[in-house]
Amino acid sequence: MKAAVVRKEHFNAAHRLHNKKWSDEQNQRIFGKCNNPNYHGHNYELLVKLVGEVDPDTGYLFDMKLLSDIIKEEVITPFDHRNLNLDLAEFKTLNPTAENIAYVIWHKLRNRIDEKFDLKITLYETERNIVEYPAD
Amino acid sequence: MKAAVVRKEHFNAAHRLHNKKWSDEQNQRIFGKCNNPNYHGHNYELLVKLVGEVDPDTGYLFDMKLLSDIIKEEVITPFDHRNLNLDLAEFKTLNPTAENIAYVIWHKLRNRIDEKFDLKITLYETERNIVEYPAD
Amino acid sequence: MKAAVVRKEHFNAAHRLHNKKWSDEQNQRIFGKCNNPNYHGHNYELLVKLVGEVDPDTGYLFDMKLLSDIIKEEVITPFDHRNLNLDLAEFKTLNPTAENIAYVIWHKLRNRIDEKFDLKITLYETERNIVEYPAD
Amino acid sequence: MKAAVVRKEHFNAAHRLHNKKWSDEQNQRIFGKCNNPNYHGHNYELLVKLVGEVDPDTGYLFDMKLLSDIIKEEVITPFDHRNLNLDLAEFKTLNPTAENIAYVIWHKLRNRIDEKFDLKITLYETERNIVEYPAD
Amino acid sequence: MKAAVVRKEHFNAAHRLHNKKWSDEQNQRIFGKCNNPNYHGHNYELLVKLVGEVDPDTGYLFDMKLLSDIIKEEVITPFDHRNLNLDLAEFKTLNPTAENIAYVIWHKLRNRIDEKFDLKITLYETERNIVEYPAD
Amino acid sequence: MKAAVVRKEHFNAAHRLHNKKWSDEQNQRIFGKCNNPNYHGHNYELLVKLVGEVDPDTGYLFDMKLLSDIIKEEVITPFDHRNLNLDLAEFKTLNPTAENIAYVIWHKLRNRIDEKFDLKITLYETERNIVEYPAD
Numbered sequence: 001m002k003a004a005v006v007r008k009e010h011f012n013a014a015h016r017l018h019n020k021k022w023s024d025e026q027n028q029r030i031f032g033k034c035n036n037p038n039y040h041g042h043n044y045e046l047l048v049k050l051v052g053e054v055d056p057d058t059g060y061l062f063d064m065k066l067l068s069d070i071i072k073e074e075v076i077t078p079f080d081h082r083n084l085n086l087d088l089a090e091f092k093t094l095n096p097t098a099e100n101i102a103y104v105i106w107h108k109l110r111n112r113i114d115e116k117f118d119l120k121i122t123l124y125e126t127e128r129n130i131v132e133y134p135a136d
Numbered sequence: 137m138k139a140a141v142v143r144k145e146h147f148n149a150a151h152r153l154h155n156k157k158w159s160d161e162q163n164q165r166i167f168g169k170c171n172n173p174n175y176h177g178h179n180y181e182l183l184v185k186l187v188g189e190v191d192p193d194t195g196y197l198f199d200m201k202l203l204s205d206i207i208k209e210e211v212i213t214p215f216d217h218r219n220l221n222l223d224l225a226e227f228k229t230l231n232p233t234a235e236n237i238a239y240v241i242w243h244k245l246r247n248r249i250d251e252k253f254d255l256k257i258t259l260y261e262t263e264r265n266i267v268e269y270p271a272d
Numbered sequence: 273m274k275a276a277v278v279r280k281e282h283f284n285a286a287h288r289l290h291n292k293k294w295s296d297e298q299n300q301r302i303f304g305k306c307n308n309p310n311y312h313g314h315n316y317e318l319l320v321k322l323v324g325e326v327d328p329d330t331g332y333l334f335d336m337k338l339l340s341d342i343i344k345e346e347v348i349t350p351f352d353h354r355n356l357n358l359d360l361a362e363f364k365t366l367n368p369t370a371e372n373i374a375y376v377i378w379h380k381l382r383n384r385i386d387e388k389f390d391l392k393i394t395l396y397e398t399e400r401n402i403v404e405y406p407a408d
Numbered sequence: 409m410k411a412a413v414v415r416k417e418h419f420n421a422a423h424r425l426h427n428k429k430w431s432d433e434q435n436q437r438i439f440g441k442c443n444n445p446n447y448h449g450h451n452y453e454l455l456v457k458l459v460g461e462v463d464p465d466t467g468y469l470f471d472m473k474l475l476s477d478i479i480k481e482e483v484i485t486p487f488d489h490r491n492l493n494l495d496l497a498e499f500k501t502l503n504p505t506a507e508n509i510a511y512v513i514w515h516k517l518r519n520r521i522d523e524k525f526d527l528k529i530t531l532y533e534t535e536r537n538i539v540e541y542p543a544d
Numbered sequence: 545m546k547a548a549v550v551r552k553e554h555f556n557a558a559h560r561l562h563n564k565k566w567s568d569e570q571n572q573r574i575f576g577k578c579n580n581p582n583y584h585g586h587n588y589e590l591l592v593k594l595v596g597e598v599d600p601d602t603g604y605l606f607d608m609k610l611l612s613d614i615i616k617e618e619v620i621t622p623f624d625h626r627n628l629n630l631d632l633a634e635f636k637t638l639n640p641t642a643e644n645i646a647y648v649i650w651h652k653l654r655n656r657i658d659e660k661f662d663l664k665i666t667l668y669e670t671e672r673n674i675v676e677y678p679a680d
Numbered sequence: 681m682k683a684a685v686v687r688k689e690h691f692n693a694a695h696r697l698h699n700k701k702w703s704d705e706q707n708q709r710i711f712g713k714c715n716n717p718n719y720h721g722h723n724y725e726l727l728v729k730l731v732g733e734v735d736p737d738t739g740y741l742f743d744m745k746l747l748s749d750i751i752k753e754e755v756i757t758p759f760d761h762r763n764l765n766l767d768l769a770e771f772k773t774l775n776p777t778a779e780n781i782a783y784v785i786w787h788k789l790r791n792r793i794d795e796k797f798d799l800k801i802t803l804y805e806t807e808r809n810i811v812e813y814p815a816d
Contacts, residue, residue: 001235001269002271003269004267004269005265005266005267006268007265007266008264012721012806014719014720014721015721017467021465030466031466033761038762038763039719040692040694040721040763043722043723051272054235057157058155059155059235065168083719083720098413099409103411126692127723128417130416131413131414132412132414135411137511139542139543140543141506142539142540143538144538145536148313149312150286172354174354176286176354177284177314179314179399185540188543193427193429194427194438194439194505195425195427195502197507217305217312218308223308262282262284263315272544274814275779275813276816277778277809277810277811277812278809278812279810280807281808293601302602323815329701331777332777332779333811336809337712367603369603371604371605375598390815400552401550401552401608402551402591404550405545407546407547407596408548408816420586421584421585422558422627441624441625442625444627446630447585450587489580491584495580534554534556565737575738639738641738641740643739672689673686674685674687674688674727676684679682679684679731679732680731
């Protein structure tokens with residue numbers, strides 16, 4: 001019996017979109033108000049989806065309490081109430097777009113979730129801007 | 137023209153996670169507070185998705201009023217305001233995890249929906265814990 | 273500067289509506305499917321509102337982390353994943369309608385929140401059935 | 409790095425379900441209250457999903473401001489506060505079911521989005537009736 | 545024990561904002577796209593709030609099933625899937641703004657709810673435009 | 681006919697809670713992770729409520745398009761994608777708690793809305809932390 005489970009968590013963070021290789025003019029032209037040098041921020045909503053076999057003894061695909069704990073250790077504790085550009089080594093050179101944040105989160109969780117489960121991240125930067133990684 | 141339609145319904149039920157083959161200690165260790173012998177409960181949100189061809193005469197993939205009626209007959213009427221463990225034959229031996237509830241609902245609806253439509257269930261136990269069956 | 277702050281928390285519980293002084297027939301007639309002897313359940317959403325003066329030094333009306341901790345101690349820990357009728361002394365004789373649950377929560381929190389703050393409870397039994405105590 | 413981005417927009421419109429080739433009796437039997445000759449209406453929520461490669465220089469799969477502008481030009485401006493049957497050439501002969509609205513929107517946007525991106529539409533007619541085109 | 549209960553229901557309708565005493569130019573200037581002669585529509589969300597004493601025998605302020613039935617009879621059945629301007633006698637001369645719709649609903653329900661309960665209507669025309677009647 | 685209208689808008693901003701008169705230790709003790717010197721951020725949801733008389737000619741209490749424009753000029757344009765502490769004169773010395781942000785927004789809008797309307801602000805910092813100013 002193959003199924004999927006999804007756990008929803010959230011974190012609040014500041015960020016700024018900026019490519020250090022570009023001039024200020026080019027950054028402003030491409031990223032607009034998201035390039036504000038003083039940062040802005042979001043309430044990020046994070047959905048973590050695992051696909052795999054349901055254990056017939058527990059009826060669980062994955063213990064959701066354990067999944068929540070792993071997400072908190074890997075993502076919520078280091079990301080919540082932080083400045084993604086300044087406080088997180090992952091975004092020292094990587095631009096913290098929603099696409100790249102989802103990519104970083106996927107890799108951090110991939111290390112902690114058994115390879116027998118497929119893993120997919122959906123990240124809501126706002127309720128109108130959403131990213132999925134990897135794509136279906 | 138192949139598309140998908142999704143109908144959302146809801147039911148409120150009590151349940152308890154418990155494996156009758158295990159000791160009380162093991163049940164408590166695996167299921168924690170979800171093992172409370174006196175039960176707890178949820179407002180379950182149910183999404184039923186059909187994939188198939190749109191009828192060119194009606195412009196419908198499936199009549200959503202009919203889909204709602206089928207879901208009510210097969211799921212909402214028997215599940216709503218019930219204790220899943222005690223009141224439903226399906227869970228006399230099957231542990232009513234969200235995964236297993238989605239599996240049972242899928243089979244009940246599969247009997248009523250023409251095989252030319254693919255069928256998928258998404259079940260929200262809470263807004264933070266979600267199950268999909270089958271997996272994409 | 274008088275304002276209000278609201279903190280939202282949630283708990284999942286089983287309950288049954290039943291008046292022990294009435295016959296089974298009367299209970300069934302008045303409470304319908306909510307009278308199921310095997311219980312049903314809900315994801316309760318709880319809003320706790322405090323009205324008072326904002327502290328000019330902190331800019332806080334009340335520390336929301338502290339408010340969350342008080343709600344967890346007084347309500348979430350004892351109510352979450354429980355059967356309100358069987359597991360909670362407050363509902364041994366009091367029928368756990370949403371009205372009465374809000375009333376009990378208000379009294380539990382009133383003991384912990386300084387009287388200089390007005391206190392109001394809004395309880396969502398479902399997204400369609402909501403209770404406020406006290407009334408505005 | 410292949411990912412997906414989703415942009416959410418909304419429009420409010422009137423419509424009526426009706427097949428001009430059928431008698432009034434057949435229209436009423438098939439479409440019920442949705443056949444009201446005086447129309448009814450909805451707040452449509454539209455999700456537009458693009459799947460493709462993330463640009464390593466910008467960290468963007470697609471500029472979401474540009475995607476929002478394209479959706480506004482192609483869908484929101486012509487559809488919002490309109491009668492789909494009377495005001496839109498696309499539905500002069502095509503019945504404006506949610507399935508057909510999603511199909512029309514997909515074609516309008518497909519002309520504006522580079523073919524290197526896969527395109528998918530999800531349309532909420534209400535929070536309970538949802539259509540996806542094309543199907544996964 | 546004085547409290548409040550709120551019941552949420554919904555209906556989907558077409559309407560047009562128009563003052564028959566004004567010229568077309570003035571109607572267009574004041575109501576803009578809401579004046580479209582072919583109508584547009586909304587998914588209206590309706591909250592009905594009653595304030596009063598909780599019955600100590602039932603623990604109910606008001607039977608929510610009965611409240612839902614009254615709302616359905618007085619509002620949902622006549623308003624749902626209708627054109628407010630054309631299909632409803634109440635709006636033959638009264639402009640169906642959200643303010644006036646709330647006012648009409650209040651009067652229809654006031655006739656059915658015992659005067660010992662205060663009655664208040666909140667109407668969501670969209671999630672961004674909301675009306676309350678009467679004001680607190 | 682006295683009623684209320686509510687308009688919902690949103691902005692995304694970075695902020696940091698900090699009292700310049702206090703030591704770093706005291707700021708950390710009182711504000712915890714909200715004191716992060718590199719800032720964090722939120723998607724703020726703003727509800728602006730006006731209470732007053734409905735105009736019998738228009739059926740409007742207030743033109744919601746005009747209200748939206750005023751909120752955009754006074755709040756969304758200056759606040760959105762900004763750092764409240766660094767970019768806004770209002771918070772150079774005032775700590776940008778949700779209470780104080782609501783207070784500042786109220787005063788900015790009060791200057792633009794005719795005194796015949798009562799004005800109230802509800803600000804969602806997250807869906808779990810909400811402030812109202814003034815209190816009812």
